[in-house]
Amino acid sequence: MAYFGFKDLSSLSNIDLSIYRYVTQNSDKVVYMRVRDIAQNAHVSSSSVMRFIHKIVFNSFPEFKAYIKNDNLTMKPEQPKFTYINESNIPKDIASKLMISANAVFESDNIAMLGMGDFAFLAEYAARRMASLGFNTTPVTDPFYPLLAKLRNTTNNIIFCFSVTGETAELIELINEFVNDEDVKIVCITSNGNSTIAKMSRYVLNYFEKTHHLSNNYDMSSQIPVMYIIERLDHILENMLEQ
Structure with a gap:
């Protein structure tokens, strides 16, 4: 020009x-x-x-x-403002919650990462990272996956549920079988700490993020807070493994 x-x-x-x-x-x-x-x-x-x-x-x-x-x-071009995530997106007690969850993961024998729709790739991402650390981790993105059959006759299991609203019907149905199972700990990662899935879970790793939908109802909400939680949890686990 x-x-x-x-x-x-x-x-x-x-x-x-x-x-x-x-x-x-x-x-x-x-x-x-x-x-x-x-x-x-x-x-x-x-x-x-x-x-x-x-x-x-x-x-x-x-x-x-x-x-x-x-x-x-x-x-003069406007300087970019990198404000994708800050203290307002994460609760103040997140460090203690992550440590409790990390201890549960460390003591587990089997880990399932559940995510549907837009959260499917995050479940797979989280599972891959934990598998890289040496944990027996399976991503579950199919609502009809026979999770109950897979975990039958096993102990020390932990299930992570990824859901923005915490009201994903398929996830609720999938984890309902494990709510009262002492051999299974359920961890919910959601933006709604008062949701149905959160209430069904033993541990809740919540975050704060405004939902954003296009006119065709496609969800364009930021998942960076979720990525932060996943990677912070992995960082804690990596340190635990090195000790």
């Missing part, structure tokens, strides 16, 4: 193009330079700089610098 509103770049000589490239790549510095400073840095003469300024239709060097200064102010 042409700078200074000048579009006929083909009319510029090689010397002009050298000045053009230097000015466009260093516009924040050029506004404080003299003609001879630009000439020295562009490796041309001062007269070449002035000819270039007149060729791109500026009457004087001050007018040229004023244009650049104003253009920098109006065209």
Whole structure:
């Protein structure tokens, strides 16, 4: 895209193009330079700089610098604000909750990560990370998965349920068989600490995040707080394994 509103770049000589490239790549510095400073840095003469300024239709060097200064102010890109997650997304007691959950995982023989819909990939992600640490972990993203049959005659089991609302009907039905089973601990990761699944769980790792849906009802809510919980839990487990 042409700078200074000048579009006929083909009319510029090689010397002009050298000045053009230097000015466009260093516009924040050029506004404080003299003609001879630009000439020295562009490796041309001062007269070449002035000819270039007149060729791109500026009457004087001050007018040229004023244009650049104003253009920098109006065209300066907005600095990105990285505010995807902060203290407002995570409860103050999350550290103790994570430690309790990590101890439960550490003592378990079998771990199931349950997630449906948008949470399916998070269940798989969490399962893969825990498996990398050496834990027997299975992701369950199928609401008809025979989890009861898989865990029958086993002990020291832990089930993680991922649900934004904590009201996912398929998950409720799937874990209902284990609510009163002493050999199974249920951990819920949800944004609703008062949900049905949270009440069915022994431990609740909750977070705070506004839900965001498109007009077609697709859920675009941020899952970064969930990723934070998963990775913090893995970090605690890794430290436990190293001790």
